[in-house]
Amino acid sequence: MKRSGIGKARLLQGNEACVRGALYAGVEFFAGYPITPSTEVAEAMARELPRNGGKFIQMEDEIASIAAVIGASNAGCKAMTATSGPGYSLMQENIGYAYMTETPCVIINVQRGGPSTGLPTKIAQSDTMQARWGTHGDYTAIAVAPSTVKECFEETVRAFNLSERFRTPVTVLSDEVLGHMREMMVIPEKGELEVTERHKPDVPHEWYKHFEISPSFVSPMASFGEGYRYNVTGLTHDEDGFPTANPIEIKNKMEKLRFKIERFADEIHKIRMDMMDDAHFTVVSYGSVSRAARQAVTMARERRIKVGAIQLRTIWPFPDMKLREMFAGVRKVIVAELNMGQLVNEIKRVAPRHTEVFSLARYDGEVMTPHQILEKIREVIK
Amino acid sequence: MMEKIAHGSDVTHHYLRPKKKFPNVWCAGCGNGIVMGALIRSIDRLDLDKDNVAVVSGIGCSSRMPVYLDFNTLHTTHGRALAFATGVKIAKPNLTVIVITGDGDALAIGGNHFIHTCRRNINITTILIDNRIYGMTGGQFAPTTPGGSFATTAPYGNYEKQFDVVKLAIGAGASYVARGTVYHVQQLEKLIEAGIKKKGFSVVDVVSNCHTYYGRFNKEGDAVEMLSWMKKHAMPIEAVRKIPPEKMKGKFVTGLIHEHDATEFTHEYQMMVDRLAQKEAEK
Numbered sequence A: 001m002k003r004s005g006i007g008k009a010r011l012l013q014g015n016e017a018c019v020r021g022a023l024y025a026g027v028e029f030f031a032g033y034p035i036t037p038s039t040e041v042a043e044a045m046a047r048e049l050p051r052n053g054g055k056f057i058q059m060e061d062e063i064a065s066i067a068a069v070i071g072a073s074n075a076g077c078k079a080m081t082a083t084s085g086p087g088y089s090l091m092q093e094n095i096g097y098a099y100m101t102e103t104p105c106v107i108i109n110v111q112r113g114g115p116s117t118g119l120p121t122k123i124a125q126s127d128t129m130q131a132r133w134g135t136h137g138d139y140t141a142i143a144v145a146p147s148t149v150k151e152c153f154e155e156t157v158r159a160f161n162l163s164e165r166f167r168t169p170v171t172v173l174s175d176e177v178l179g180h181m182r183e184m185m186v187i188p189e190k191g192e193l194e195v196t197e198r199h200k201p202d203v204p205h206e207w208y209k210h211f212e213i214s215p216s217f218v219s220p221m222a223s224f225g226e227g228y229r230y231n232v233t234g235l236t237h238d239e240d241g242f243p244t245a246n247p248i249e250i251k252n253k254m255e256k257l258r259f260k261i262e263r264f265a266d267e268i269h270k271i272r273m274d275m276m277d278d279a280h281f282t283v284v285s286y287g288s289v290s291r292a293a294r295q296a297v298t299m300a301r302e303r304r305i306k307v308g309a310i311q312l313r314t315i316w317p318f319p320d321m322k323l324r325e326m327f328a329g330v331r332k333v334i335v336a337e338l339n340m341g342q343l344v345n346e347i348k349r350v351a352p353r354h355t356e357v358f359s360l361a362r363y364d365g366e367v368m369t370p371h372q373i374l375e376k377i378r379e380v381i382k
Numbered sequence B: 001m002m003e004k005i006a007h008g009s010d011v012t013h014h015y016l017r018p019k020k021k022f023p024n025v026w027c028a029g030c031g032n033g034i035v036m037g038a039l040i041r042s043i044d045r046l047d048l049d050k051d052n053v054a055v056v057s058g059i060g061c062s063s064r065m066p067v068y069l070d071f072n073t074l075h076t077t078h079g080r081a082l083a084f085a086t087g088v089k090i091a092k093p094n095l096t097v098i099v100i101t102g103d104g105d106a107l108a109i110g111g112n113h114f115i116h117t118c119r120r121n122i123n124i125t126t127i128l129i130d131n132r133i134y135g136m137t138g139g140q141f142a143p144t145t146p147g148g149s150f151a152t153t154a155p156y157g158n159y160e161k162q163f164d165v166v167k168l169a170i171g172a173g174a175s176y177v178a179r180g181t182v183y184h185v186q187q188l189e190k191l192i193e194a195g196i197k198k199k200g201f202s203v204v205d206v207v208s209n210c211h212t213y214y215g216r217f218n219k220e221g222d223a224v225e226m227l228s229w230m231k232k233h234a235m236p237i238e239a240v241r242k243i244p245p246e247k248m249k250g251k252f253v254t255g256l257i258h259e260h261d262a263t264e265f266t267h268e269y270q271m272m273v274d275r276l277a278q279k280e281a282e283k
């Protein structure tokens, strides 16, 4: 990797940090279509990839972008795209194809306000649920979320690792403010962060099953041109990749899509806790809201309120058990988010009976402020 | 490569998947099978290594073809085959990438991808099986259904206008545009073969029969009758060039209709990469 400025501290924008992270993880292919506030990712990829042995293409729309990404991934590339609300909506059918065909790929969604064209230049976290349930059918999704520029880098690396490890699409839920803010960060040295490579088959060609059902659930993946000559289809298929109508094969496939991720959820969950040790109250959030939440909690502590902050760096699969444990001594939870209340329903679902859940929802295109959260803390502890 | 046997079904079997997937999903007599045979024979004549051929398709009766073929096969979503294929080709330019698509798949839902892939002139060969109807969903009209024809969604006759695939592809920049039929199989094989050889985006529009829906709704008869219609109405481009346009009424052109040389997408990309590397080295 050239020109990545490894080691030195540098001022980077969130979107740029995603690109640096992708390069660190070994991205080889990017296809995208411009959309605010994600465009800087495509622009940086257009500059960097041709100089780093990679491939860049601007496609005719987002449907084509994710299609090209999935095609490239099947041809053996670590591949990604970047978009925002309307583009993410357009991609959904083919993201479903990636789930069904177990094709690794990364989608960076720099969220803005919706529905429809909504608020192109303003912040929101309105795709929290779309990242989980965006495409039709049953499947288990993975979505990760940074809250700082440094985390934009780290979460993009992690998104690639998880997508290769689990043979599945992974969404990075960024947002307008995070994508455009600048912070100092040191780009990690090679080897400092783990980089996962695709698990390749080691069996003779005629033994290979592209969708093998094995105890580890995730089957090795050969690429086009390596002599395995397998079939890939979005139709529900058997282990060889041939369409099936056999109820047992259908059930096995559906369960594989779910359990290959859910059984290993511990590997995927990532939660940051601040001042949670003795907390009776807590603020749960993700993304740039977590920045405000940490400040609000610090301010509340100065007022001797026993409150802590929980930042979800993995949104999906939802960390049910972990949160339940964390809520053991917590009486009240505030869920702060930039939408009309999406995450809050998940928290209500997992909260133990003794924990009351409150929603702090902002959906006017503005950032969540520490004062707003502090006010809510003071209101609920009364 | 495995030793090949020169003729007939042995050649075909060499390129078909041995595992379980026959009989196929197509109606007896459907043109899709004829196109599959022609494709196999042209690939065989080109002596391509099976490992280095990728066949990509969308959704439709025609798009089911790759499942049967013993290559690297990607059966994708409705209309998007060309976008997936573009990703495959850019990622691994050494693969021969062939797209199988229907007229609905390529021209309705996938129309945008079709014109942009023509424009990029990327080295992909598209075989567009043009049966003038949506076969898989049971006979709705397509962008190619002739005016006045009947379809389940045109019960009183189709009042829409049609795409001329050939003009569309030429206008959008494809460097090789041909039309064949499932009656003229030897010509079709040659057109596909030359399309694959051409460095650039190739479109082979194949006039095909969906007797089950189009033929039945429009009283054009069974597969045999529809094929004889093709025999009677196809006019080779060489002949067309010699006759006045009014004599073409009710007929359609076949053969290699357009070819030009233009730089190809993956080649252009590689040249840019090389230029950048050279600049870097000079620093």
Ligand SMILES: Cc1ncc(C[n+]2csc(CCOP(=O)(O)OP(=O)(O)O)c2C)c(N)n1
Pocket (backbone or CB within 6 Å): B059, B060, B061, B062, B063, B078, B101, B102, B103, B104, B105, B106, B129, B131, B133, B134, B135, B136, B137, B142, B210
């Ligand atoms: C997004 C989406 N919309 C609609 C369909 C339903 N559908 C499947 S095949 C098809 C039309 C196929 O027609 P054509 O491409 O002409 O192929 P043929 O079956 O005639 O070979 C349609 C509309 C689908 N699979 N996906």
Ligand code: SF4
Pocket (backbone or CB within 6 Å): B025, B026, B027, B029, B030, B031, B032, B061, B062, B131, B135, B136, B209, B210, B211, B212, B213
């Ligand atoms: S419905 Fe038409 S296109 Fe489909 S297999 Fe039957 S004849 Fe062929």
